[in-house]
Amino acid sequence: MALVNTTKGEMEESLLEKKTGFVDNDNEYTTWVEYWLDEELVHRSVHVQLKQSAAFAGAEAASFG
Amino acid sequence: MCTSFMSELMTATHNFGTAPTRGTSAADTFKAALYLASATINASTTVYSSTGEVTGTNYTAGGVTVTNATPPASTNTSATAGTAYWTASASITYTNVTLSTAFDCVLIYNSTQTNKAVSVHTFGSQTVTAGTFTLTMPSNTTSTALLRLATT
Numbered sequence: 001m002a003l004v005n006t007t008k009g010e011m012e013e014s015l016l017e018k019k020t021g022f023v024d025n026d027n028e029y030t031t032w033v034e035y036w037l038d039e040e041l042v043h044r045s046v047h048v049q050l051k052q053s054a055a056f057a058g059a060e061a062a063s064f065g
Numbered sequence: 066m067c068t069s070f071m072s073e074l075m076t077a078t079h080n081f082g083t084a085p086t087r088g089t090s091a092a093d094t095f096k097a098a099l100y101l102a103s104a105t106i107n108a109s110t111t112v113y114s115s116t117g118e119v120t121g122t123n124y125t126a127g128g129v130t131v132t133n134a135t136p137p138a139s140t141n142t143s144a145t146a147g148t149a150y151w152t153a154s155a156s157i158t159y160t161n162v163t164l165s166t167a168f169d170c171v172l173i174y175n176s177t178q179t180n181k182a183v184s185v186h187t188f189g190s191q192t193v194t195a196g197t198f199t200l201t202m203p204s205n206t207t208s209t210a211l212l213r214l215a216t217t
Contacts, residue, residue, distance in 0.1 A: 005161060005195050005196070006195050007163070007194060007195045023189050027187070027188065028188045028189065030188060030189055030191075032191070033196075034194075041194055042194065042195065043194055043195050043196050044192060044193055044194040044195075044196050045193065045196030045197045045198070045199075046191045046193055046196070046197075046198050046199070047198075047199045047201065048188045048189075048191070048198075048199065048200050048201065049201040049203075050186060050188070050200065050201065050202060050203045050211070051203055051209065052203050052208070052209040
């Protein structure tokens, strides 16, 4: 019996409607899981996997002669 | 530029100007704060501010402490180029939070050094409801690390 933390306290997962999704691009791989109760969102968790730093600042090398 | 120098910049080894007085050689404490999609947080950000930061159940202003168990590293890629890099050594996690207003970036900042900003990392806009928001770090390599200083 799996319990899910929700806005209404812990609830049995089988009583809820589960929805999942993901985004995959150059910057991130993100997944989320939602649980709904009678068309009300009662839980949403998100996992963002950063693939690389978005703001890479390259520095020009000093002259080595 | 010497690759070792770039790595040493990350550990405050060199000082060309006026530096903060350090009472210890231990690593500073870094924190991660989440910001609303409507906030202006970018490369011009100089210090942590609660303006535009997310608010919600079980989220503490200022965010959470970043795990820093791995010191900066550096790698030469040629006689004239190299990269110094650092990545937090664990995922950044906000547990059992409700963040109802969309947010899309995290500010890493130095809470030891008067909350000075380090870096901003953006992602697709999200909300969290009675759940966990986990930010998993990229691989700690010369091409993907969270912080990279490079010569080309």
